[in-house]
Amino acid sequence: MSVWDDLVGQGPVVEQLATAAEAGAGALAGDERAAAGMTHAWLFTGPPGSGRSTAARAFAAALQCREAPRGCGHCASCHQALQGTHADIEVVRPTGLSYGVKETRELVLRAASSPSGGRWQVVLFEDADRATEAAANALLKAIEEPPPRTVWLLCSPSPEDLVTTIRSRCRLVTLRTPPASAVADVLIRRDGIDPETAEAAARAAQGDIGRARRLATDQETRRRRGEMLALPGRLTGVAPAVNAAAALVAAAEADAKATTEELNATETAELRRALGESEKGRMPRGTAGALKELEDRQKSRATRVKRDSLDRALLDLASYYRDVLALQLGSAVDLVNTDRAAELRSVASAGTPEETLRRLEAIMECRGRLDANVNPLLAVEAMTLALRTG
């Protein structure tokens, strides 16, 4: 067992990181030559679900590990690192829509402290692409010349998601989309899922391990995906398209509510208590601002959950048209939605590749609009209308 076990189908990356961890240990021991193999800023990129943050966490664990080989996976340090409780590994996971400059400045300050365990002070910044431009600029100096023992691990879907100035200061680690068979393997081996379900889930998730696991284990996720794939067949006219859009957005809203409502209530209650709520529920003076700030954060989180949920649905929808296009062009790739092969075939023969491409374009445009903060209902309506067949 080692910390690298969770990285699926990423052989070259594991090798690169293990070497770097070894070099890092050499640098700590004062070996000047070895130090060249290690650097202070890393950028982990790869498609969603390929395991960017998993890779970064494993690397962080390997850096902190005192055993050989680095990243043994059974020492106390490795265990803490993988559990996210290691004192010298700071994990930043933006839950809101963006990560602001104020938070970043505080982060830079914390990152400058020296490691309590005597090895490295690691800052693992998941979704670094959520940092605003101002935040990225605040990071710049810290990433360029960090204190000798500080290591930055940034994760983003692609290097282009970060400003050039940050990109150029990081060593790049590129993860690839793991093949469906490797994903299915993990599901069978680690989660004990039967091979057939694992196969189907892995194909449907298109390399996203987390999503594959949810699809394999969660009935609701499967149902939602099935519903999404049934959508194109129902878009026969203007009114069905508008209704389908409304249903889609309502489902995303319900998602956001389910995930955030309880959490919000607990957080608010905790903050109110901490600020000195009286027994009658009155708040002392001057605390309204803090409560408002929490409310804003919660709202931003809910919006993000809603957007993510919509985006997942749109990707499922895109996979449908991707299959249609593959059939129309007669390319020799596996279908993502094998269970709908018959329907896909009939849709493929009824239309032209140009139409399918136009539909895919509409889906991607909708994703772009959602990202640009367009009213979700409006963006989705424009898309379903473009997808409609009648």
Added chain:
Amino acid sequence: MSGPVVGRCRGRRRGGPETVFGALAGRESWHAAGVPADPLTLIVGDEELLAERAVGEVVAAARADDPETEVVDLTPGGLEPGRLAELTSPSLFGGGKVLVLRSAQDLGKDLIAEVVAYAKRPADDIALVAVHAGGAKGKALVDGLAKAGARRVTCSKITKAGERVAFVRAEVRRSGGAISEDAARGLIEAVGNDLRELASACSQLVSDTGGKVDDEAVARYYRGRAEVSGFTVADKAVEGRLAEALEQLRWALATGTPPVLIVSALAQGVRGLAKVGGAPRGVRGAGLAKELGMPPWKIERVQRQLRGWTADGVAQALSVVAEADAQVKGGAADPAYALEKAVAQITAARGTR
């Protein structure tokens, strides 16, 4: 914060009896004839101007009886338990009092009980006025005072256009003038929906024109549009009246309607077309309204607007609106231009075959 706001109303009257109590000009004599102020008055409603007037009436009635009457304004924040008893106990120096309980809906349970208890045995020389914003909050007070026989004055917000016209006409009549319905409509369009502003505009017009307020007088003193909502723009746009739509759009932007709201109104307009246009045939009236989740009058209007629209046209128009939304939210350098373009494209989409 601080204790109750105690204001000697005499000072305020000197400040401007015309604006605050202007409407009572004709009634002073009526009060002077010796009708005393009611011991208990309950004002329910959220239209501030009307509530203020009702309070003013009580004060004026009390003043007519006894010019030395003191007026005490009380807010829930400044009302502690026992304070009411202190204020309502007989004064050593005599003299009447008007107690005005503002925002009575925010009173706590104990204080409501105190007020209601007092209402059962009101003091002779004290008039209590409770101003309640309406709604379920603090309902115990409304019920309690009603039971104790308080005079109830309802001042709900005026929401319908017709009521607003009636208000303006009544207002002008009150100031001793006359206004035609058209002129009243024009005035509302120019001044906006705020009753205070309308009231002061009415009295100003009467004093400027000497009583007879007609279209011409309104046009001379008030020009332009006070409020243009995005919905007006949207209606003109989906009806294909480009010139009018653009005119309304400019007005809306000039009077400070946020572009985002205009886009959302455009979206609603086009969405309405899609919904009503695609509704199953054979369903009518209330059934259709339920199916679409729209009020019947709106469905009727959308059905009229649907003339000239095709399915492709609607799809195209909605896509235009989505694009405009992205643009007004930072995607374009000039939101006003983005909106004008969207309006033009919507009217163009209407002709799409």
